[in-house]
Amino acid sequence: METRRPTNPAAEEIQVLYLSVLDHGFVSLVDYMGSDEDVERAARVSYGYGTRKTSETRGLIRYLRRHRHTTPSEMVELKLHCAMPIFVARQWVRHRSASLNEVSGRYSLLPLLFYRPEAQHFQQQSATNRQGRSGDSLTELYGDAIGRWDDVRRAAGQQYEWLVSHDVARELARIDLPLSTYTQWYWKIDLHNLFHFLAVRADPHAQLEIRAYARVIAGMLKRVAPLSFEAWADYELGGTHLSRGELEALRRLVRVQGRDVEARAGERLAEADLATLGLSKREVDELLIKLEAAPTVEDFDLDPATARPAEEFARAMEAAVPRVDRR
Ligand SMILES: Cc1cc2nc3c(=O)[nH]c(=O)nc-3n(C[C@H](O)[C@H](O)[C@H](O)COP(=O)(O)OP(=O)(O)OC[C@H]3O[C@@H](n4cnc5c(N)ncnc54)[C@H](O)[C@@H]3O)c2cc1C
Secondary structure (H helix, E strand, C coil): CCCCCCCCCEEHHHCCCCCCCCCCCEEEEEEEEEEEHHHHHHCCCCCCCCCCCCCHHHHHHHHHHCCCCHHHHCCCCCEEEEEEHHHHHHHCCCCCCCCCEEEECCCCCCCCEEEECCCHHCCEEECCCCCCCCCCHHHHHHHHHEEEEEHHHHHHHHHHHHHCCCCHHHEEEEEEEECCCCEEEEEEEHHHHHHHHHHCCCCCCCHHHHHHHHHHHHHHHHHCHHHHHHHHHHHHHCCCCCCHHHHHHHHHHEEEEEEEECCCCCCCHHHHHHHCCCCCHHHHHHHHHHHCCCCCCCCCCCCCCECCCCCHHHHHHHHCCHHHHCC
């Protein structure tokens, strides 16, 4: 049956395909509603699909995003099926402006699948960023860490299996499963809130594991609403906000002459000058980072050829469920 709903061929191509993330996780675009045209249509509150040129739609969408007129973008929605370790889910679920339904550990037996970081990502606590990791891979420690992870997970899995095999309630049996255990959910979110999610979770400062998911979702979004995606990448992901003090610092270095911008001859701002503009040492550090290098904005392109069938993931999940359920 033909549909009169707006669809996007690039999104149709990946719809219901399952893209692998981390060692046992995935993201699948189950469904979507709307595209760039719906953002435009809502903004203009217009009747039906007219003969607007792509360039006009693009111009409007970029204007809306620059000026934070965000409600039109709420007219587009994505529905995803995702599997992720619980510690990733915990960061993810902080984004409250979405609808989700997670697998119930009270009702279902959970697959005993645990996330193991790859050797290259096994790094030490960062000295500069208290929330992150940095430096070379801790290769010498990695083997021991794997052994210890395996011990803990085997014990937790055996305890889970023992409890459910004695018919202890599943809601109790699960309580010692580690944060590395995979969970899964359906997640539905509109474009406005998804942009916020991606801004913080696809950012290089986000934890590597949730970022892996955000990158795939960004690639899906790019196929659903490419013009909105482009505007977001230009103004938010690859752009930055400037504080009053930061803007003042730039104004001391350059000036507007008619339609041109020119450098003020001989101007230089030392750190002490920046401090007089009210910038703290940390703000100065952040300003330097903003100005030093243009951030590399990934293209987030997805390769549908890397997708695997839903059944493959379903089988892997099923195989990892404790045997007691299969008596
Ligand atoms: C680098 C980083 C570190 C973080 N560290 C921590 C941490 O240590 N501990 C922690 O708990 N969280 C942490 N978070 C989560 C963070 O505080 C936010 O909860 C998360 O980024 C979601 O943002 P949000 O609340 O704007 O999004 P959503 O929950 O999706 O909300 C979207 C928008 O809706 C509005 N909104 C939603 N709910 C309310 C409300 N109740 N009242 C008013 N307005 C509302 C706000 O405008 C909000 O921006 C961290 C996030 C990042 C990116």
